[in-house]
Amino acid sequence: MDLWQLLLTLALAGSSDAFSGRETTAAILSRVSQSLLSVNPDLNTNSSKKPKFTKCRSPELETFSCHWTDAVHHGLKSPGPIQLFYTRRNPQEETQEWKECPDYVSAGENSCYFNSSFTSIWIPYCIKLTSNGGTVDEKCFSVNQIVQPDPPIALNWTLLNISLTGVHADIRVRWEAPLSADIQKGWMALEYELQYKEVNETQWKMMDPILSTSVPLYSLRVDKEYEVRVRSKQQKSENYGEFSEVLYVKLPQMNQFTCEEDFYFPWLLIIIFGISGLTVMLFVFLFSKQQRIKMLILPPVPVPKIKGIDPDLLKEGKLEEVNTILAIHDSYKPEFHSDDSWVEFIELDIEDPDEKTEGSDTDRLLSSDHEKSRSNLGVKDGDSGRTSCYEPDMLETDFNVNDIHDGTSEVVQPQRLKGEADLLCLDQKNQNNSPYHDACPAIHQPSVIQAEKNKLQPLLTDGAESTHQAAHIQLSNPSSLANIDFYAQVSDITPAGSVVLSPGQKNKAGMSQCDMHPEVVSLCQANFIMDNAYFCEADAKKCIPVTPHIKVESHTEPSFNQEDIYITTESLTTTAGRPGTAEHIPGSEMPVPDYTSIHIVQSPQGLILNATALPLPDKEFLSSCGYVSTDQLNKIMP
Amino acid sequence: MNIKRSPWKGSLLLLLVSNLLLCQSVTPLPICPGGAVRCQVTLRDLFDRAVVLSHYIHNLSSEMFSEFDKRYTQGRGFISKAINSCHTSSLATPEDKEQAQQISQKDFVSLIVSILRSWNEPLYHLVTEVRSMQEAPEAILSKAIEIEEQTKRLLEGMELILSQVHPETKENEIYSVWSGLPSLQMADEESRLFAYYNLLHCLRRDSHKIDNYLKLLKCRIIHDNNC
Numbered sequence: 001m002d003l004w005q006l007l008l009t010l011a012l013a014g015s016s017d018a019f020s021g022r023e024t025t026a027a028i029l030s031r032v033s034q035s036l037l038s039v040n041p042d043l044n045t046n047s048s049k050k051p052k053f054t055k056c057r058s059p060e061l062e063t064f065s066c067h068w069t070d071a072v073h074h075g076l077k078s079p080g081p082i083q084l085f086y087t088r089r090n091p092q093e094e095t096q097e098w099k100e101c102p103d104y105v106s107a108g109e110n111s112c113y114f115n116s117s118f119t120s121i122w123i124p125y126c127i128k129l130t131s132n133g134g135t136v137d138e139k140c141f142s143v144n145q146i147v148q149p150d151p152p153i154a155l156n157w158t159l160l161n162i163s164l165t166g167v168h169a170d171i172r173v174r175w176e177a178p179l180s181a182d183i184q185k186g187w188m189a190l191e192y193e194l195q196y197k198e199v200n201e202t203q204w205k206m207m208d209p210i211l212s213t214s215v216p217l218y219s220l221r222v223d224k225e226y227e228v229r230v231r232s233k234q235q236k237s238e239n240y241g242e243f244s245e246v247l248y249v250k251l252p253q254m255n256q257f258t259c260e261e262d263f264y265f266p267w268l269l270i271i272i273f274g275i276s277g278l279t280v281m282l283f284v285f286l287f288s289k290q291q292r293i294k295m296l297i298l299p300p301v302p303v304p305k306i307k308g309i310d311p312d313l314l315k316e317g318k319l320e321e322v323n324t325i326l327a328i329h330d331s332y333k334p335e336f337h338s339d340d341s342w343v344e345f346i347e348l349d350i351e352d353p354d355e356k357t358e359g360s361d362t363d364r365l366l367s368s369d370h371e372k373s374r375s376n377l378g379v380k381d382g383d384s385g386r387t388s389c390y391e392p393d394m395l396e397t398d399f400n401v402n403d404i405h406d407g408t409s410e411v412v413q414p415q416r417l418k419g420e421a422d423l424l425c426l427d428q429k430n431q432n433n434s435p436y437h438d439a440c441p442a443i444h445q446p447s448v449i450q451a452e453k454n455k456l457q458p459l460l461t462d463g464a465e466s467t468h469q470a471a472h473i474q475l476s477n478p479s480s481l482a483n484i485d486f487y488a489q490v491s492d493i494t495p496a497g498s499v500v501l502s503p504g505q506k507n508k509a510g511m512s513q514c515d516m517h518p519e520v521v522s523l524c525q526a527n528f529i530m531d532n533a534y535f536c537e538a539d540a541k542k543c544i545p546v547t548p549h550i551k552v553e554s555h556t557e558p559s560f561n562q563e564d565i566y567i568t569t570e571s572l573t574t575t576a577g578r579p580g581t582a583e584h585i586p587g588s589e590m591p592v593p594d595y596t597s598i599h600i601v602q603s604p605q606g607l608i609l610n611a612t613a614l615p616l617p618d619k620e621f622l623s624s625c626g627y628v629s630t631d632q633l634n635k636i637m638p
Numbered sequence: 639m640n641i642k643r644s645p646w647k648g649s650l651l652l653l654l655v656s657n658l659l660l661c662q663s664v665t666p667l668p669i670c671p672g673g674a675v676r677c678q679v680t681l682r683d684l685f686d687r688a689v690v691l692s693h694y695i696h697n698l699s700s701e702m703f704s705e706f707d708k709r710y711t712q713g714r715g716f717i718s719k720a721i722n723s724c725h726t727s728s729l730a731t732p733e734d735k736e737q738a739q740q741i742s743q744k745d746f747v748s749l750i751v752s753i754l755r756s757w758n759e760p761l762y763h764l765v766t767e768v769r770s771m772q773e774a775p776e777a778i779l780s781k782a783i784e785i786e787e788q789t790k791r792l793l794e795g796m797e798l799i800l801s802q803v804h805p806e807t808k809e810n811e812i813y814s815v816w817s818g819l820p821s822l823q824m825a826d827e828e829s830r831l832f833a834y835y836n837l838l839h840c841l842r843r844d845s846h847k848i849d850n851y852l853k854l855l856k857c858r859i860i861h862d863n864n865c
Contacts, residue, residue, distance in 0.1 A: 062735055120733040121850075122843050144846055186857030186865045187735050187850070236696055236849070 050136045051082055051110070051129055057148045059241070060180040061188055061234075062116045064143055065107035068129055080132035084112045089124045098128070119143055149190055149232045150178035151244035152213070157228070159251070160216060169222050169251050174214040175230050175244065189235045195243075199225040211235075222251045320493070327491040648769055648779070655780035656787070684799050685856040691792045692852045695785055696845040702781040703838040709775065716835045724840035725816045726756050731847060738854055744804035748812075750851055751800055753844055754793040755813035761786040764837060767822045785841070792848075803859070 051068050058064035066084065085098035101112035112127075121143050128138040152175040160170035173194065181188040191211050195204040198221075207215065220226055226249040233240040285297050492500035729752055732738040741749070765786055768779045800807055821833035857865040 116734060116736065122731075122847055123733060142843065144843075182735065184857070184865055185735075185739070185863050186853040186855075186861075187738075189853060236693070236700065236846070 051131065052137045053127070053129065053139050056127070056139070056141060056146050058119070058143050058146050059148060059150045059178070060182060061121060061144065061147055062182075063114055063119050064146060065111055065113040066127060066139075067107070067111045068137070070110050082110075082136075083130045084127055085130060086112075086114075086125055086127040088120065089126065145237070146239075147188075147234045147237050148239045149188070149234060149241040150180050151242045152176060152178060152192060152230045152232050153244065155228065155230060155244055155247040157217075157247060157249050162222065162251075166253075167222055168219045170216060170218045171220060171249060171251070172214055172216045173228055173230075173247065176213060178232065178241075181232075190232045191235050192230050192232045193240065194228065194230050196226055196228040196249075199227055199248075204229075220249070220251060222253055225250050319490075323490045323492070326489045648774065651776060652780065652783055655776075656783060679798075681799065681802050682860050684795060684802070685852070685860055688792060688795045688799065689849075689852050689856055691788055691795065692845070692849040695788050695792065696842070696849045698781045698785050698788075699838070699842045699845045702778055702785070703842045705775070705777055705781075706834065706838050709778075711831055711835050714831075716832055723836060724843065725760070725814045725818065726753055726840065726844055728814050729753060729756070729812075732851075738851065743855070743859060744800070744807065746851060746855055747796065747800045747803050748807065748810065750848055750855075751793065751796045752810075752812045752814075753848060754789060754796060755811070756816065757789055757841070757844065758793070758813075760816040760818065760837060760841075761789060763816075763819050763822065764841075785845075 051070065054067045054069055056064060056066040068082070068084075084101040084104075086101065087096050087098050089096070101114075102118055103113040103115065104111070106113040106115075124140055124142050126138065126140040129136045154176045155173065156175075157171045157173045160172055162169040173196075175192070177183050177190055181190055183190065189211075191209045192213065193209050194207045194215055196207075196217060197204045217226075217228075228247040228249060229243045229245070231240045231243045282297075490501055494500055729749065731749060731753070732741055738746075761782070765779070765782045768774055768782055818833060818837060822830065822837070824830045824833065853865075857863055
């Protein structure tokens with residue numbers, strides 16, 4: 001800061017010089033200097049800092065001395081003498097009297113030496129520096145805290161042994177405690193630290209502190225010279241004393257033939273070559289045309305293969321095309337059932353509806369179409385099978401589902417469905433419980449849905465609601481789940497937005513009421529569309545047998561032949577079992593296959609899936625997206 | 639520093655830390671079976687163990703003091719205020735080497751015993767007060783507990799040594815009374831902190847004294863001034 005001011009002053013002076021005469025310059029300079037001086041009074045007397053204590057030290061716990069910085073006199077006035085005053089805070093001495101330093105000389109310049117008569121060990125001292133009557137520095141301490149022993153003396157070394165090759169040697173370094181420290185009487189206990197290095201090195205190597213006065217040094221190279229130094233400190237304190245004098249160690253050379261013992265294994269070279277070789281080999285394999293080797297190293301990831309479907313189509317999400325293709329490939333249907341290995345892996349948790357808190361995929365599909373439920377399905381369901389069926393983004397429904405039900409409720413309920421759950425709109429019963437917006441009178445909410453109801457706002461207005469509801473309820477309906485196909489082919493989408501399940505299935509009602517079959521169909525269809533062809537049977541079932549009033553397109557064939565290939569075995573079997581059973585049995589559980597082909601031709605019946613009207617046992621037949629075990633299937637099958 | 643602590647947590651921690659600290663090779667002073675005429679343990683062993691204990695106690699108290707200072711009272715300039723107001727100042731302890739050499743063996747041992755006795759009560763209260771602090775610093779509390787424990791052992795050992803060095807000594811219960819408890823519980827934080835600072839400063843000083851005295855005594859009695 002001072003420098004800066006000085007520069008500023010000079011700059012000002014210089015600039016002013018250009019404008020006016022020298023008299024002005026001098027005036028300015030003087031004014032500036034005065035202002036500067038006023039800011040920093042020291043500038044007047046001396047340009048250096050005030051004298052300060054640098055160090056107080058007791059080498060042997062019997063005397064001590066204090067040093068301070070010399071006051072640099074640059075100023076105009078000569079400085080006053082610097083004095084040191086001390087006081088001993090003794091309980092016996094009541095008054096705090098400042099006494100002057102007893103010895104300014106013995107410890108050198110700018111120091112004060114207290115001999116043993118003035119030194120008391122565990123008593124606090126306070127010292128202060130004064131100059132011209134003003135205190136410039138002050139410090140308080142106890143003597144036992146400022147102990148810094150003298151350096152050890154009489155360093156020497158002896159040779160311990162030399163290695164057989166004559167390249168390395170061990171030596172022992174000895175020293176003695178400083179004379180001032182009274183070790184004999186136990187007044188001081190010292191520990192030492194040794195440091196050594198080669199002569200032309202810059203870094204000292206340190207050893208751990210030791211209590212004894214000798215230490216061995218191992219494995220020194222004979223052909224090099226070493227330097228050794230030691231310092232000491234009191235055992236419990238922190239400060240080391242000064243280093244001793246440096247001891248030079250020059251080891252005797254036994255033989256002139258110093259073989260190079262040190263063989264530095266070329267690790268670096270090996271690593272570099274190894275890595276490059278491996279890289280080259282890897283690239284050769286990768287880019288070679290040898291498919292075999294390539295497959296060995298990088299086996300290809302199997303892409304999902306659907307017969308007749310180009311995976312790219314699926315990737316691009318062109319559902320219509322996929323559906324079309326699926327519709328075309330009716331002939332592939334038969335290949336899917338009967339020995340469909342899926343059947344083996346289908347599990348139906350009929351026994352414990354309570355366990356399933358998340359309802360089967362099928363349930364969810366068919367159940368209330370809040371996205372939440374579906375999305376919950378997708379999100380919450382940890383079951384391996386289920387989640388694959390449902391993707392949250394595909395589960396959007398265009399139902400006016402009240403999304404009040406948050407997740408848990410909805411799906412769970414299907415699980416807990418007990419009792420007969422009539423197909424939505426098939427029963428013409430009002431589903432009081434249906435949480436979903438539909439209150440198809442025919443719809444007979446399963447208890448599951450009842451449970452949901454609490455959470456869900458009953459969207460059902462009058463039961464005139466969607467078949468979807470019904471469908472969902474169907475899904476939740478355990479019985480209804482029985483024959484739900486896993487997949488139903490969506491052959492077309494009506495302008496209303498409802499899904500037409502193949503083959504020739506009637507539109508599933510959309511959001512319409514039960515009475516309005518097409519709507520119901522479209523409802524379901526819309527639902528299904530969302531599902532991107534992964535409908536669980538329940539959903540399909542729900543949608544299909546919605547109401548008896550649903551007009552069904554002319555889907556004649558009860559066979560599944562026209563269904564797409566995604567018809568699960570059960571649906572097929574159920575369908576086969578009840579060909580053309582379009583009607584739902586009121587009160588009976590209508591397992592709606594997830595993906596049954598809507599063969600329902602009987603128009604008054606509306607859309608009825610082939611697999612409907614399978615009387616199910618009383619158990620819940622919750623198929624999680626088509627996982628129906630074989631046993632259950634057998635039970636279900638009439 | 640008024641922070642309540644869960645007693646369970648504190649006691650569990652105390653147990654753990656005590657175990658850990660005790661597992662450091664601090665061998666306890668042997669206690670001769672009460673009334674035994676001749677102890678199995680030699681004076682040399684007694685002194686060796688006493689020195690180890692006192693060294694350990696001094697290390698702990700130094701660490702405790704510096705931790706306390708760093709955490710609570712750094713920069714407050716208490717050092718200048720911490721004049722010689724330790725309660726053990728009333729005991730006539732030698733203040734330098736000459737004085738220490740002039741004092742007799744048995745007086746020396748008795749003096750050390752008195753100092754140790756004087757610290758029984760302050761250490762006990764220190765532990766209690768630190769433990770009851772709201773945000774009781776675990777490091778300081780554990781060290782305080784350990785110091786209290788080891789000081790008791792050192793006192794036992796020193797009494798043993800006294801009985802061997804000066805068998806005719808009648809039981810003298812000379813010690814300084816500590817009356818600093820009210821200051822540790824003062825409401826004003828500054829005064830309370832100063833009281834703690836003073837207490838810990840005195841503890842560090844006295845532990846250093848005892849350590850020095852014991853080393854002196856050991857060299858004098860065991861090694862005949864030729865350590």
